[in-house]
Amino acid sequence: MRIAAAAIVAIIAAVAPSAPTARQQFEDMQARIRTAIKAGDQQSRIATDQELLRFLHGSPDALLALARAYVAAGDATNAVATLNRIADMGLAADNLMNGSDKAFSSLQSHPEYKGVLERFRQNQQSVSLGATAITLTDPGLLTEDIDFDPSTHTFLITSVLEHKIIRAGLDGRITDFSSSPDRWPMLAIKLDAPRNRVWATEVALDGFTSAPKEAWGRSAVLCYDLKSGKLLRRIEGPPKTALGDMVLTPDGEPILSDGQGGKLYRLIGDNLRPIESNEFISPQTPARTPGGDAILVPDYLRGIGLLNLSTQQVSWLDGSKIALNGVDGLYLHGRSLILTQNGTSPQRVLRLELDASLTRITNSKVIDQSPAQTDPTHGVVVGNDFYYIANSGWGQLDDHGDVKPGSRLTSARIMHYSLK
Template sequence: MITIVVRAAPLALAALLASLPAAAQETAPDTATAASDSTWREHYEAGEAARRAGDWGTWRYALVRVREQIGYHPSIVLNLARADARLGRTEDAVEWLRAYAATGLTSDVAADSALESIRSAPGWDAIAERIAANARPVGAAQVAFTLPDSAFVPEGVAFDPRTGRFFLSSLRHGGIATYSPAGGWTEFVPPRRDGQWSMLAVAADTLTRTLWATTAASPLFSGYQPADSGRSSLLAYDMDTGALRRRYEPQGDGRHTLGDMAVAPDGTVYVSDADQGVVYRLERGATEMEPFAAEGLVSPQGIAVAADGRRLYVADYVRGIAIVDRQSSEVEWVQAADSVAISGVDGLVRAGRGLIALQNGVTPKRVVYLELDAAGRTVTGWRALESGTPLLTQPTHAVVVGGELFFIPDSGWERIGDDGAVKPGMVLEPAHVMRMALP
């Protein structure tokens, strides 16, 4: 993730789809129901009102409508199991749980009061055991290097093949550091030198020797001022000297959080704005970013350029993964079975014909490989590359270097509260960069 403030939008929206279990009846005509042509958010809100009123039939109806519009979010699958259990639809509830188990995610279903009525149903024991087993650690990634400063709190990572240096951005200090096995650690962009705040994503354009970085004002930044809240910028640095070449501001009023980005082969930079639900485009040589894609996007995060160069994959923290045509800016969505969880994705990189997603909005936290069909539009298979391992506490961004993936598993941003102070009972510890072979 990026920061508490930067992530406030995706976290709040993801919470929309993670309601609590409650108590039961088939219908309640006096509970408001959203119109059939309402948006998924309106359906969700109507469903939550019904859930709080104990109107399980209307809650289920709303969940189905949400699912029709945004796909099988894992929280929808789990809540449909809860709603059907409350309604006495035991077989349906068990099938929803079976689908949830297949996502590789975990939940304490044995202690979930909404599911109490189906615990003696055929298949329950095997499903509950599988959901519990999903919490077991998976993976064999190795530590590539460790950051020397426990308060650095990294978010983004990039690589320069010419010099062999890794670039890491700091949420806490607001600077950028470099690391190489030969040269060790070096300060690349000093904190606050260029009026920056928390430094988020970094991306290397080796042709123009430009290191792109996004920055946003957030309480994670040690120099945060409330008056700066909602401000964000895209910065272009000379990759060799660290000098700031140019600063780009997003257009439009309101809060902005320029978080993740990707550089296309032609040098065009695409930047996601988690607050505005838009992807900006900055063409090589242009002086301003322009809004590029927004239709249907809720909280865009990581961006990866497709192998054909004509499309972008954009991780939406709530909805899954969008496909954006680079010419028309038209948005469609990667299709996946209800047993595939592709929400809660922060970092996203392409690996061959597939995608590698870093999910910090699911339990357990994980790094997954998503196999795509020949058209690049449907997930045909998936597997966890790293899941639930001790260091995988808050995975953020990754970069492909040769045949390996280097990623940040434990940024540490979740240890800092909205007031900018380390949360009681927690301490900041040195973060790591891990490495694993590409699938």
């Protein structure tokens, strides 16, 4: 589930346990950077920005902040070199390209700065290796997550604004599967076909006008009968959570990500038990590894972590060469790791190749990207094919979930890409 980085920072809890969480470490670094800026201490600012860059595992956002610090210190050479590292990742910095970030105005006369901007423009060029599989005719859905029903060869797709799950076929036929019992936005969905179950979440997103105000900040895990759409179970989530993403264990147990609170939960019986890891700031859709003893967890700010479910230890993929932040959906097919990134510029769908240990990236390929804000969200691997929601519509909404003035929702497209 996409959550803006600014919103993540705004909701970080104030009470600290004895061991600081990743969120608290992140907020501490942000506070020290603000203090250094206020004091005009450029060297402390640069040192803390470098610390933040390591903590966020090479995030392009952290690189941009470091480049800004170099400019403030009058170090144009290192500023340009740092911006080139963003360009090396195939990304761009929108505020530099449109001139709105005045912090970089002093670089206008630097001989290499124009070259950086040109690299950014080249990186914004459209790539589309997929083909449209389904166009959803109702533009008001705001689609979020998708999974595949092998028994009917159809897709189940969640709707944020219409609070329901729809069933869509490759023949274009679209029907309602079921609705949110509480009329809340529906986000995550995963099918457990062998057990005839559909797991989904409903989340009363804080501040959303499409959710009742008295319910804001609540989440629930839902279980439906796959054939009939009947609601079988509803498990209330912990207070102040946004259980927006999910993966199933080999036994069909949901593991849920709270992108707002920074935690992961495992549903055992009727109990949502927290996975005791302090490594995540905003976990998104995990991917199960072969054997089921570990999951790959994309963190919207920190990149991609490999979480051992037994030891609850986390190791991180190297994001210094390939940007791994801003990932909403993550899917593993053999050694191919497919990312839907709506927190990068440009937004994109990316295919990575991993080594046998699934801990090192050996190659990368862009499947889909556009300079337009299309907001790809989630996808599903079906055999050797990847289907993904290419244009969810999140970018057309304001912070309250209302369509921005002058904007309009468009029909979502489900795209198809062959993984062969």
